[in-house]
Amino acid sequence: MFYGTHSLSLYKKLKKMKLVFATNNQHKLDEVRQITAPYGIEIVSLADIHCQEEIPETAETLEGNAWQKAHFLQEKYGMDCFADDTGLEVEVLHNAPGVYSARYAGSGHDSEANMKKLLQNLAGEKNRKARFRTVIALTIGGKEYTFEGIVSGKITTEKRGEGGFGYDPIFMPDGYDKTFAELGNDVKNQISHRAQAVGKLGAFLASIS
């Protein structure tokens, strides 16, 4: 649990807070809802506010994309909100695919093709160090805040496991001998890049409420 011994008092502070999460990725929405559930922050989805538009994501950094998504929603709907942008950074590939993780193998969000391309690009490579990095952009009460979460690990030589999404079947976090897809959401959501960034967001929201 993220907030340790302070969880009960944080729960009391956060339980009336509502925030829109600017994502079209249902897996991310489910993860963030699971991570924040014990503390009672109500995560409102784009569907809940009837936003059906494709939110632009054309910046060249994770930070830039996270802010582009958060600003789009804030300007159009005038609501307090946050957005997350996440990339898989592979050391030997100079941090690629990074900000291009969703479209590494082409235009769509084709996780199978993305993993296949990455495994091919790392074929025979000994250095398989990688990290997931999440940046959260929060706009609340006219002010802006950024939070980051990182989990280090390595890329396996083949896909393993059925859980998670995206690159989870080929990412093994340090300290574990299973991929995120094998570890499952309960473990992933305690240690992941997104869990760490959302943990910082939650602690911050508690501090201002």
Ligand code: ITT
């Ligand atoms: P939104 O922009 O609508 O939030 P997205 O799917 O485009 O959703 P990102 O740009 O943040 O999300 O993520 C880029 C890609 O990185 C995503 O499509 C996945 O393939 C991968 N990814 C993100 N988070 C991941 C995670 O926790 N585990 C595995 N892969 C992940």
